[in-house]
Amino acid sequence: MTARTPDVIDLLAGIEPGSPLDAVRAKRAQARENAQKSYLALFRPETPGNVAAEERYAVATFVAGLHGQPAVTDFYASGLRALGRARLAEAVDKEISRGAAEGPYGRYPAGPLSREDQDGPVYAVAEESRTVVGHRLAAAFEHAHLLVFRPRDATAGALHRLLDAGWSTTDIVTLSQLVSFLAFQIRAVAGFRTLAAAPRAEAGTKPETVFAGALASNHI
Amino acid sequence: MSESILTHADNAEPVAFTQEELGWLPWLEPFPADQLTERHWAGLVDASRSKSPYFLLLVRDPDVLEARTKTDKDIFYNAKDGLPRAERELAATATSRSNGCIFCASVHSRFATQHSKRKADVQRLLDEGVRADIGERWNAIAAASVALTETPIAFDDTHVARLRDAGLDDLEIADVINGSAFFNWANRLMLSLGEPTPPASTASL
Numbered sequence: 001m002t003a004r005t006p007d008v009i010d011l012l013a014g015i016e017p018g019s020p021l022d023a024v025r026a027k028r029a030q031a032r033e034n035a036q037k038s039y040l041a042l043f044r045p046e047t048p049g050n051v052a053a054e055e056r057y058a059v060a061t062f063v064a065g066l067h068g069q070p071a072v073t074d075f076y077a078s079g080l081r082a083l084g085r086a087r088l089a090e091a092v093d094k095e096i097s098r099g100a101a102e103g104p105y106g107r108y109p110a111g112p113l114s115r116e117d118q119d120g121p122v123y124a125v126a127e128e129s130r131t132v133v134g135h136r137l138a139a140a141f142e143h144a145h146l147l148v149f150r151p152r153d154a155t156a157g158a159l160h161r162l163l164d165a166g167w168s169t170t171d172i173v174t175l176s177q178l179v180s181f182l183a184f185q186i187r188a189v190a191g192f193r194t195l196a197a198a199p200r201a202e203a204g205t206k207p208e209t210v211f212a213g214a215l216a217s218n219h220i
Numbered sequence: 221m222s223e224s225i226l227t228h229a230d231n232a233e234p235v236a237f238t239q240e241e242l243g244w245l246p247w248l249e250p251f252p253a254d255q256l257t258e259r260h261w262a263g264l265v266d267a268s269r270s271k272s273p274y275f276l277l278l279v280r281d282p283d284v285l286e287a288r289t290k291t292d293k294d295i296f297y298n299a300k301d302g303l304p305r306a307e308r309e310l311a312a313t314a315t316s317r318s319n320g321c322i323f324c325a326s327v328h329s330r331f332a333t334q335h336s337k338r339k340a341d342v343q344r345l346l347d348e349g350v351r352a353d354i355g356e357r358w359n360a361i362a363a364a365s366v367a368l369t370e371t372p373i374a375f376d377d378t379h380v381a382r383l384r385d386a387g388l389d390d391l392e393i394a395d396v397i398n399g400s401a402f403f404n405w406a407n408r409l410m411l412s413l414g415e416p417t418p419p420a421s422t423a424s425l
Contacts, residue, residue, distance in 0.1 A: 194376060
């Protein structure tokens with residue numbers, strides 16, 4: 001038997017066994033267990049299909065980097081280096097800096113929401129990185145950037161570009177799950193870490209706070 | 221052939237956020253329902269999901285779908301302690317409004333209304349956007365969900381403090397975090413793998 005893989009969200013959020021946040025997460029045990037199973041299904045799949053481990057770790061490193069979460073980025077980058085892909089890891093690092101943006105932005109279908117349309121960068125992998133990462137992975141990075149920052153800009157045409165770059169329909173499902181799962185995992189990590197570290201109110205003030213909150217919201 | 225794009229030239233995509241029931245059309249070929257194996261059925265979790273083109277597309281990677289579905293169910297349907305169901309749906313709605321997922325927002329705003337009986341407030345969130353003033357407790361939940369949805373993530377101490385001031389304990393705040401984080405997963409799949417269709421009442425036949 002191999003040792004049990006540590007819960008990645010706990011690990012990256014710094015949640016120690018027996019801590020208050022550990023007890024909070026234990027109340028949603030099925031979510032905790034299946035967030036971990038999602039991670040395992042994506043990064044240690046029993047049936048890897050056509051999406052290589054280095055592709056999974058490279059995209060994950062890129063996505064975590066775009067989110068500006070160093071602990072998560074290091075976690076996936078070390079997975080990439082463990083596969084012996086140091087040069088690829090360097091190229092990913094460069095692309096993270098080039099891809100930096102602030103989201104969500106993008107356009108709505110033409111209509112009343114068009115006034116909320118917000119333009120922003122449309123990312124493309126740099127030529128010098130393209131030779132290192134290859135055509136297929138470059139297409140995945142460009143799609144990942146779209147999903148991270150401007151998901152409402154997604155089109156069938158974007159999937160067409162992935163098919164053209166050698167991603168099968170099933171590969172695209174896996175890639176889409178991987179990027180979208182990371183959007184969840186990274187927020188769970190950042191959210192729980194912030195909650196665990198947030199200064200607590202004095203004990204005993206809670207009932208008043210609840211009452212004041214109820215009054216303020218006019219929904220008693 | 222499964223390795224090509226599906227187009228829907230006749231579809232009139234909804235152009236506004238709504239609580240009405242929308243449909244959804246995939247841009248890639250779903251897995252053929254008559255070829256589902258035991259592993260696929262496990263991935264679908266509920267057999268009824270084999271009727272949905274969305275889940276039939278995602279079941280192409282069944283292990284991920286199974287784990288994702290079970291994560292979803294516990295975050296939203298485990299009503300033992302924690303945030304009331306309505307407010308978990310509110311977090312999902314605010315997140316979907318912020319990312320711009322008209323389909324996800326339609327489903328979860330409907331649930332928020334069903335559980336809260338505050339249809340008008342929910343509609344204001346859809347119509348006016350995530351800064352609509354719908355009472356401090358709901359404002360705080362929406363603001364936290366939106367901050368967590370930003371990239372890079374803007375959720376910080378001030379959001380936690382505001383939620384605590386609004387009366388949420390740590391489990392309830394964790395439910396907001398989970399609900400918003402999960403919809404950052406769901407929105408991206410729904411937005412990037414297909415397109416919504418209009419409510420049945422207005423769709424051309």
